[in-house]
Amino acid sequence: MTINPQDNEPTPTPEELRAQVEGTREELGRTVEALAAKADVKSQAQQKAAKVKNQVQDKAAQALHAAQEKTPEAVRAKAAHTMEQLAGTAHTLGERIQDGTPDPVREKVYQAAETARGNRGLLMAAGLGALALAFVAARRSRRC
Numbered sequence: 001m002t003i004n005p006q007d008n009e010p011t012p013t014p015e016e017l018r019a020q021v022e023g024t025r026e027e028l029g030r031t032v033e034a035l036a037a038k039a040d041v042k043s044q045a046q047q048k049a050a051k052v053k054n055q056v057q058d059k060a061a062q063a064l065h066a067a068q069e070k071t072p073e074a075v076r077a078k079a080a081h082t083m084e085q086l087a088g089t090a091h092t093l094g095e096r097i098q099d100g101t102p103d104p105v106r107e108k109v110y111q112a113a114e115t116a117r118g119n120r121g122l123l124m125a126a127g128l129g130a131l132a133l134a135f136v137a138a139r140r141s142r143r144c
Contacts, residue, residue: 057122060126061125067125067131067132070132071131079131
């Protein structure tokens with residue numbers, strides 16, 4: 001830096017000016033990115049949806065755990081046995097139906113089944129929750 005004798009303030013060198021300009025550009029870039037993120041409503045909605053989805057999944061897992069703890073072992077064993085029987089019956093029935101179903105319909109059913117397989121935990125939680133509610137309702141109706 002050189003010193004200007006008139007005001008006793010140092011005059012920046014060209015390198016220092018370039019460094020200041022570069023720093024200002026970086027700061028401006030960060031500011032523009034922050035403003036663009038605030039203006040991106042679609043991205044914000046997707047982030048919010050993902051957050052809500054995770055919260056719902058956590059609540060479902062907690063409800064499943066609570067239902068499993070409150071459900072007696074005999075009821076859980078009976079439910080598991082019934083699920084195995086239903087799975088066998090569904091498989092046999094599915095084979096019979098598949099033999100007489102047109103190809104476009106079969107493809108749609110396959111897509112729906114794949115979606116259900118992807119959400120197996122949620123379906124199990126809902127099934128166990130319904131079973132627990134039915135069990136509680138049956139016990140209450142016997143008391144009256």
